Amino acid sequence: MRTQVAIVGAGPAGMVLAHLLHAAGIASVVVERRTRDYVEGRVRAGVLEQGTVDVLARLGLDGRLRSEGLVHTGANLAVDGASFRIDMAALTGAAVTVYGQQEVMRDLFDAGEARGLAVVYEAQDLRLHDLDGAAPSLTYRTPEGPQHLVCDYVAGCDGFHGTSRRSIPADVLRTFERIYPFGWLGILTDVPPAAHELVYASHANGFALASMRSATRSRYYIQCGIDERPEDWPDTRFWDELCLRLGPGTAGGIVRGPAFEKSIAPLRSFVGEPMRWGRLFLAGDAAHIVPPTGAKGLNLAVSDVVMLAEALEAFYAHGTSSGLDGYSARALARVWKAERFSWWFTRLMHRFPEETGFDRRMQLAELAYLGTSRAAQTVLAENYVGLPLDPPPVSTSVAASLSAPSANLRGMCP
Incomplete structure (x- = not known):
């Protein structure tokens, strides 16, 4: 079997890319290790x-x-306990939309079937071959037997634990990571949300978030120890702690109900560079992870594949490879800005084990400044609703500065 672009992974990055390529008349095949029900059913972000x-x-x-x-x-x-509102629309002219990733995936899959997109599920033992050659290929096994897919390019959209990033040679790939010393204990419950908009809480006991998936389904989180288990938090204990951290204003709107999903998610910041090696291009969680504070994960995946689709369309329509050559630097420019915002927002709103009284006072001072400064609120709002796509690098020296900033800075010193 042959196609123009092989897409590894049928998550948000892979399926949005497949639709973008289909709209541009570029053939692709999506290869996914799991079933559609599994991918669609994963509980993820919703902003x-x-x-x-x-x-x-x-x-x-x-x-x-x-x-x-x-x-x-x-x-x-x-x-x-005391709250203030950031008016995103007034500050930026834009807004966000709460719509769960499960619903996004359902829409992507349903439309993919209607449009005849080629998606292979339950592809086991996936291997990538000749990524630095002229004809890369994939081998994998399905219930029908061994399969071999030859292509022009491979888009690695298979997540943090996937095969794609691990296929880049160790002497080429550089990774940058921060593991946070706490997790988010989250529940889903079929009760009306406590507030009409999200509430991010910084409390002496730790972080909390009041979110939702619809007008009748609520999503709540509290910061917890990284070694804790969901069983340590029976519903009554969770609700009491959530109300305490959110404060009386928001807690007054909480409707308590049984949790039909309860889990603890670790927090990590991670970037792998470069996002291109040979004919392999990384996108989404295969290249980067952000902590959920600020809800950038799915959105970064979409911006990655928009840039990649633009580059592939330029290549197939006009024969130019400049977009493909500049993809990694262009994508990483936006990735690192999103990483910065997610790291900053996480640092601002959570309690860290090593935190001192001075550190907490600094958090409170910055939050107080945010509550009164339009300029500070604008910076937060611009990042929250989403920064625009970065333009392609203006020169190779820009790309070089992104890949080796410390060396360039040293060169500038007298």
Whole structure:
């Protein structure tokens, strides 16, 4: 079997890329290790940046999103019980839309079937071959037997634990990582949300978040120890602690109900560079992970594949490879800005084990400044609703500076 672009992974990055390539008349095959039900059923983020919504609309995938998604023009920050609102729309002219990743995946899969996109599920023992040659290929096994797929390019969209990033030679790949010393204990429950917009809380006991998936389904989180288990938090204990951290204003709107999903997610910041090696291009979680504070994961995946699709379209339509050559530097420029925001917001809102009294006072001082400064609120709002796609690097020296900033800075010193 042969195609132009082989896409490894049928998550948000892989399926949005498949739709983008289909719209451009570029053939692709998506190869996924799991079943559709598994991929669609994963509980993940639910806040879509304006740019992500625009991409889904451009692809004709926004029907249910427009009717069922919840448009939020602002968000609330609570500090030891007292809260203030950031008016995102007034500060940036943009908003975010709450629409769960499960729903996004359902829309991508349903439209993919209707459009005849080639998606292979339950592909086991996947191997990537000749990525630095002229004809890369994939081998894998399905219930029908061994398969061999030859292509022009490979898009690695198979997540943090996938095969794609591990296929880059160790002497080429550089990784940057921060593991956070706590997790998020999250529940899903079929009760109305406590507030109309998200509430991020910084409390002496730790972080909390009041979120939702719909007008009748709520998603709540509290910061917990990395070694704790969901069983350590029976529903009554969870609800009591959540109400305490959110403060009386938000807690007054909470409707307690049984949790039908309860899990603890670790927090990590991670970037792998470069995002291109030979004819392999990384996108989404295969290249980077952000902590969920700020909800950048799915949105970064979409911005990656928009850039990659633009580069592939330019190559197949005009024979130019400049977009492909510049993809890694262009994508990483936006990735690191999102990493910075997620790291900053996580550091601001959580309690760290090594934190001193001075550190907590600094958090409170910055939160107080955010509550009164339009300039500070604008910076937060711009990052929260989503920064625009970065333009291609203006020269190779820019790409070099992104890959080796410390060396370049040393060169500037007298």
